[in-house]
Amino acid sequence: MDYSTNHTITEATKKLEGYCAYQERCHKDVIAKLKQMRMIPEAIDQIVGHLIQENYLNEERFAQSFARGKFNIKKWGRNRIVNELRQRHISSYNIKSALAEIDDHIYLETLDNLAKKRLDSIKDTDIQKRRRKLADYLLYRGWESHLVYDKITELIK
Structure with missing residues (x-):
């Protein structure tokens, strides 16, 4: 330009x-x-x-599209999506509307698949290190901590 x-x-x-x-x-x-x-x-x-x-610019539509895309493609959790939308000065109303685009059942299924896939790639044999690495990975991607820790307890015994 x-x-x-x-x-x-x-x-x-x-x-x-x-x-x-x-x-x-x-x-x-x-x-x-x-x-x-x-x-x-x-x-x-x-x-x-x-x-x-002229409807070229619509923040609710942007927020919904953003949330769907980041969840479906990048497998981001709700926390990361909310933080990214806040950085873009999207209103709480539009953030709530965007999160409604994500089906709860599919959300939990995605967390399960993501956690299992990541766990398979962690080569450490020490249980605490495996737990920490999996937690760090999932938390960075914006998954809620209670869901992450429940999933780790379920997968690593």
Whole structure:
């Protein structure tokens, strides 16, 4: 991208419509993109308003898509998803709506599969080290600690 040119509001709007149509975006990403394009605050407000009005930008839809994707593809737990959404300044209402996208039964099944797969790859024979490594792995991915410790108790005896 050429940073030396200034974009008109129309050019920037068209560019951001494409940016938002390509994949779901949050307000923070769009504002950062507009700042990168050196748009003034008034223009940013006008463009963001247009994107929301024309349904290119919808934080609830973004949050739901984000939660589904990070859970299904990266196998993240709820804690990590919530933290990542908070960093993007997503409202509590939209975070709650996003978490509702994850089926509880599938959530627990995914934890079980992930824990078993990871446990198979831990070569340590010391039980405490195996437990710690599995816990660290699952907690880093944002799985709730009570679920992690229950799963470790179930799998490592």
